[in-house]
Amino acid sequence: MTITQWLFAFSILLLVLLSLFLIAAFMVYAERRVLALLQDRLGPNRAGPFGLLQPVADLLKLITKEHFTPPFADRSIYTIAPIIVPFTALLSFAVVPVDDGWWLADINIALLFVLALSSLRVYGIMLGGWASNSKYPLFGGLRSAAQMISYELPMGLALMGVVMLSGSFSLVDIVAAQSLPFIFLQPIGFFIFLVCGIAETNRLPFDLPEAENELAAGYNTEYGGIQFALFFLGEYIGVLLIAALATVLFLGGWHGPWLPGVCWFAIKMLILILLFFWLRTSMPRLRYDQLMSFGWKLLLPAALINLMITAVIGLFWIKG
Amino acid sequence: MADTDAKLMNQLTTRFDAVIDRLPCDSISTVSVAPEQIADTLKFLKYTATPRYEMLFDLSAIDDTERNSKLTVFYQLLSLSGNTDLRIKVHVPSNAPVLPSICSVWQCANWYERELYDMFGIYISDHPNLQRILMPEYWEGHPLRKEHPSRATEMAPYSLPEERYRTIMESYRAEDYHEPGSAENEITLNIGPTHPGTHGLLRLVVRLEGETIRSVRPEIGFHHRGAEKMAERQTYHSYIPYTDRIDYLSGVQNELPYVLAVEQLAGIEVPERAQVMRVMLCELFRISSHLVWLASYSHDLGALAPPFYTFRDREYLFDVMEMITGGRMHPAFFRIGGVALDLPEGWNPALRAFLKRMPDAVDEYQALLTGNTIMRRRSRGIGIMSAQNAIDWGISGPNLRASGVDWDLRKRRPYSGYEHYDFDVPTATEGDSLARAELRLEEIRQSLRIVEQAMANMPEGPVLSDQARYAFARKAATLQDIETLIHHFITVGHGMTFPAGESLFITEAPKGMNGYYVVSNGTEHPHRLRIRTPSFPHMQALALLATGHFLADLFAILGSIDYILADIDR
Numbered sequence: 062m063t064i065t066q067w068l069f070a071f072s073i074l075l076l077v078l079l080s081l082f083l084i085a086a087f088m089v090y091a092e093r094r095v096l097a098l099l100q101d102r103l104g105p106n107r108a109g110p111f112g113l114l115q116p117v118a119d120l121l122k123l124i125t126k127e128h129f130t131p132p133f134a135d136r137s138i139y140t141i142a143p144i145i146v147p148f149t150a151l152l153s154f155a156v157v158p159v160d161d162g163w164w165l166a167d168i169n170i171a172l173l174f175v176l177a178l179s180s181l182r183v184y185g186i187m188l189g190g191w192a193s194n195s196k197y198p199l200f201g202g203l204r205s206a207a208q209m210i211s212y213e214l215p216m217g218l219a220l221m222g223v224v225m226l227s228g229s230f231s232l233v234d235i236v237a238a239q240s241l242p243f244i245f246l247q248p249i250g251f252f253i254f255l256v257c258g259i260a261e262t263n264r265l266p267f268d269l270p271e272a273e274n275e276l277a278a279g280y281n282t283e284y285g286g287i288q289f290a291l292f293f294l295g296e297y298i299g300v301l302l303i304a305a306l307a308t309v310l311f312l313g314g315w316h317g318p319w320l321p322g323v324c325w326f327a328i329k330m331l332i333l334i335l336l337f338f339w340l341r342t343s344m345p346r347l348r349y350d351q352l353m354s355f356g357w358k359l360l361l362p363a364a365l366i367n368l369m370i371t372a373v374i375g376l377f378w379i380k381g
Numbered sequence: 382m383a384d385t386d387a388k389l390m391n392q393l394t395t396r397f398d399a400v401i402d403r404l405p406c407d408s409i410s411t412v413s414v415a416p417e418q419i420a421d422t423l424k425f426l427k428y429t430a431t432p433r434y435e436m437l438f439d440l441s442a443i444d445d446t447e448r449n450s451k452l453t454v455f456y457q458l459l460s461l462s463g464n465t466d467l468r469i470k471v472h473v474p475s476n477a478p479v480l481p482s483i484c485s486v487w488q489c490a491n492w493y494e495r496e497l498y499d500m501f502g503i504y505i506s507d508h509p510n511l512q513r514i515l516m517p518e519y520w521e522g523h524p525l526r527k528e529h530p531s532r533a534t535e536m537a538p539y540s541l542p543e544e545r546y547r548t549i550m551e552s553y554r555a556e557d558y559h560e561p562g563s564a565e566n567e568i569t570l571n572i573g574p575t576h577p578g579t580h581g582l583l584r585l586v587v588r589l590e591g592e593t594i595r596s597v598r599p600e601i602g603f604h605h606r607g608a609e610k611m612a613e614r615q616t617y618h619s620y621i622p623y624t625d626r627i628d629y630l631s632g633v634q635n636e637l638p639y640v641l642a643v644e645q646l647a648g649i650e651v652p653e654r655a656q657v658m659r660v661m662l663c664e665l666f667r668i669s670s671h672l673v674w675l676a677s678y679s680h681d682l683g684a685l686a687p688p689f690y691t692f693r694d695r696e697y698l699f700d701v702m703e704m705i706t707g708g709r710m711h712p713a714f715f716r717i718g719g720v721a722l723d724l725p726e727g728w729n730p731a732l733r734a735f736l737k738r739m740p741d742a743v744d745e746y747q748a749l750l751t752g753n754t755i756m757r758r759r760s761r762g763i764g765i766m767s768a769q770n771a772i773d774w775g776i777s778g779p780n781l782r783a784s785g786v787d788w789d790l791r792k793r794r795p796y797s798g799y800e801h802y803d804f805d806v807p808t809a810t811e812g813d814s815l816a817r818a819e820l821r822l823e824e825i826r827q828s829l830r831i832v833e834q835a836m837a838n839m840p841e842g843p844v845l846s847d848q849a850r851y852a853f854a855r856k857a858a859t860l861q862d863i864e865t866l867i868h869h870f871i872t873v874g875h876g877m878t879f880p881a882g883e884s885l886f887i888t889e890a891p892k893g894m895n896g897y898y899v900v901s902n903g904t905e906h907p908h909r910l911r912i913r914t915p916s917f918p919h920m921q922a923l924a925l926l927a928t929g930h931f932l933a934d935l936f937a938i939l940g941s942i943d944y945i946l947a948d949i950d951r
Contacts, residue, residue: 346683
């Protein structure tokens with residue numbers, strides 16, 4: 062490649078990165094306003110018009126805080142852990158197609174790539190909890206590890222239904238295969254994927270690793286300033302990623318009448334993100350053992366049965 | 382009743398050499414026994430006497446050093462089956478007070494005896510864990526002794542040398558607690574004193590195996606303000622605002638037992654209108670207290686929205702409260718002999734508007750809280766308290782009723798005219814967190830009924846007793862004649878004297894039985910004011926409820942027992 066090509070690729074990457082950061086930051090703002098709306102209050106409305114500059118103010122506050130590493134923490138891992146979380150989520154976006162031809166990479170194992178990165182994500186939280194060398198983060202980290210492993214399995218299985226229908230691991234091919242969105246063919250798969258997605262991103266009712274009433278702040282108890290912001294960013298980019306994946310895999314991606322594809326993509330994502338917000342305000346937290354039994358005893362068998370039914374129907378459909 | 386009482390007195394005098402004291406103002410039979418007889422006497426009263434005195438309601442002391450160089454320890458017993466009280470007194474010398482422990486009779490005596498040791502310096506022999514409970518470990522002196530300074534200005538300036546500070550802080554290291562029976566794979570988790578789940582300054586030292594609780598030890602005293610000591614400096618009237626801040630969520634519900642106890646002491650008749658106003662305001666504060674409980678309980682379980690809804694409703698209630706009393710959380714509205722002010726113009730429509738919105742709101746909370754599957758799963762079968770245990774541990778209020786004991790003082794011993802109201806006392810049999818939660822929701826509905834009846838039947842007439850001996854001079858009259866003005870100066874500036882005597886009054890506060898025990902020696906200040914709060918025994922029973930459950934359940938249990946740290950520490 063020539064220098065110009067390199068520069069072009071680099072600037073595109075930077076653009077995607079910045080826009081993701083920006084979207085995540087404003088998602089925090091949007092969430093606070095939506096939660097406030099649902100809870101009969103105003104939410105942040107002081108910084109700038111309608112409080113729109115709130116994320117900027119928050120970011121400035123977090124950046125200017127003193128960078129502090131607890132003396133009892135494992136220094137190197139403590140520093141690396143918060144970087145892993147947003148890093149893996151951001152990297153996954155490389156394979157997400159936003160519109161026809163709008164993607165950074167179309168690799169033939171994109172779905173596996175995404176799942177692998179999502180598995181790596183748990184290391185950020187677990188190591189963060191572990192390296193803090195303090196009890197509350199340790200509990201948060203342990204819970205997180207157990208939770209993510211148990212919910213990854215049904216998530217992967219639920220996605221196999223989609224793979225069977227489209228016959229490809231490439232996200233671009235999957236979108237292309239959806240003349241009829243897969244949510245209609247795979248409703249159980251969609252439900253399982255969404256539930257697991259919420260669990261993967263540690264949000265209510267599955268926010269056990271944080272569980273502020275029990276564990277103070279869970280895995281990030283000992284983190285402050287910009288490192289805390291990284292965890293926070295990671296969570297919101299994670300939500301964004303789950304919404305994007307659900308759109309791509311089940312809701313037909315950019316497909317839709319009249320409007321340009323990217324608009325459809327955004328609308329579908331927005332609806333899912335609002336669902337995430339709504340769940341957060343209306344659901345209490347599950348207990349550890351209930352979370353586990355829900356994952357292993359309900360979601361996993363449901364995902365397996367869903368897979369089998371898809372396979373059997375697919376077999377006859379293709380033969381017939 | 383009189384027969385059985387006389388028979389019991391007879392038994393006590395013959396078997397335990399008890400001396401019958403002169404009947405105090407509250408007409409509760411009082412006997413004195415020797416320290417070495419106390420455990421046997423209580424065992425007899427708990428297991429074999431008729432009626433049986435099942436509950437140790439209160440245990441504290443009075444410093445009578447000036448009178449007879451003795452400390453008077455009183456054991457306040459409550460018979461649920463016979464609906465009567467009994468007070469056993471033990472006199473121990475002030476200079477070397479020793480008392481045998483009664484933890485073998487009532488386990489809940491544990492904390493009360495620690496309080497005795499902490500506040501009066503009474504050494505309890507064979508106590509399982511005799512440590513200070515409210516004051517810090519390094520405190521010098523015993524605050525409720527008369528010789529202990531009652532304010533900081535009477536003490537030498539406070540200093541905390543670096544070395545001493547270190548030793549104190551060292552004692553807070555959770556790792557240092559090696560409790561007997563702790564296994565290799567257990568860790569000690571220190572929760573609090575500041576933690577999002579404890580609703581105030583409470584420290585829990587929890588031993589965990591995985592996430593399972595093996596033992597939990599609550600440490601209290603971080604909210605201790607010496608309310609009982611303060612009373613000994615205040616006049617009877619000027620103490621009223623302090624009572625508001627004991628259980629700071631239920632405002633006038635704290636004033637009520639205090640003013641009733643003083644009224645009982647002096648034999649003051651309260652005008653009917655004042656009584657109805659008192660009941661109305663008390664029930665409104667019961668609603669307010671339960672709303673905050675609902676908020677914190679659902680927040681403990683991780684639900685974010687209900688707190689905002691209930692606080693919004695409480696705000697509407699506070700607007701009405703402000704209109705009637707001038708205050709919101711702590712109105713200091715009740716007076717000895719009535720209430721401070723008559724109802725203002727327009728109170729009726731304002732309160733009516735609040736009552737109109739509440740039933741739907743409560744239904745909504747029910748749907749959000751006990752109607753939610755996750756909530757039900759989180760709270761069902763958690764923290765089960767059996768009826769036997771509840772009575773044994775001195776549990777009262779909704780927590781007791783959730784265990785299947787139908788015991789509500791508003792029904793059992795109607796005060797302030799509660800017998801004229803038509804309301805139900807909800808009970809449940811499960812005794813778990815869910816039962817306690819559902820019961821409180823139902824109590825809100827019943828309180829609404831009482832408020833409605835009080836509104837409909839508000840009698841006309843004065844709101845403050847004008848019984849000459851115990852009435853403040855009316856302001857208008859003081860401007861007319863000099864005698865009244867002098868009377869006003871004396872009673873307000875110097876304080877009003879109340880007859881010597883003892884008077885205990887127990888009311889049904891939102892959190893349980895709230896008792897104020899006023900001991901007067903005929904001066905302007907109470908000689909001793911004992912505040913028996915419901916939260917104190919409730920917190921003590923936490924270990925009983927939480928052991929064996931998961932860490933997350935600890936907060937579901939803590940939330941469901943509805944305690945206030947200020948109510949525990951006083």
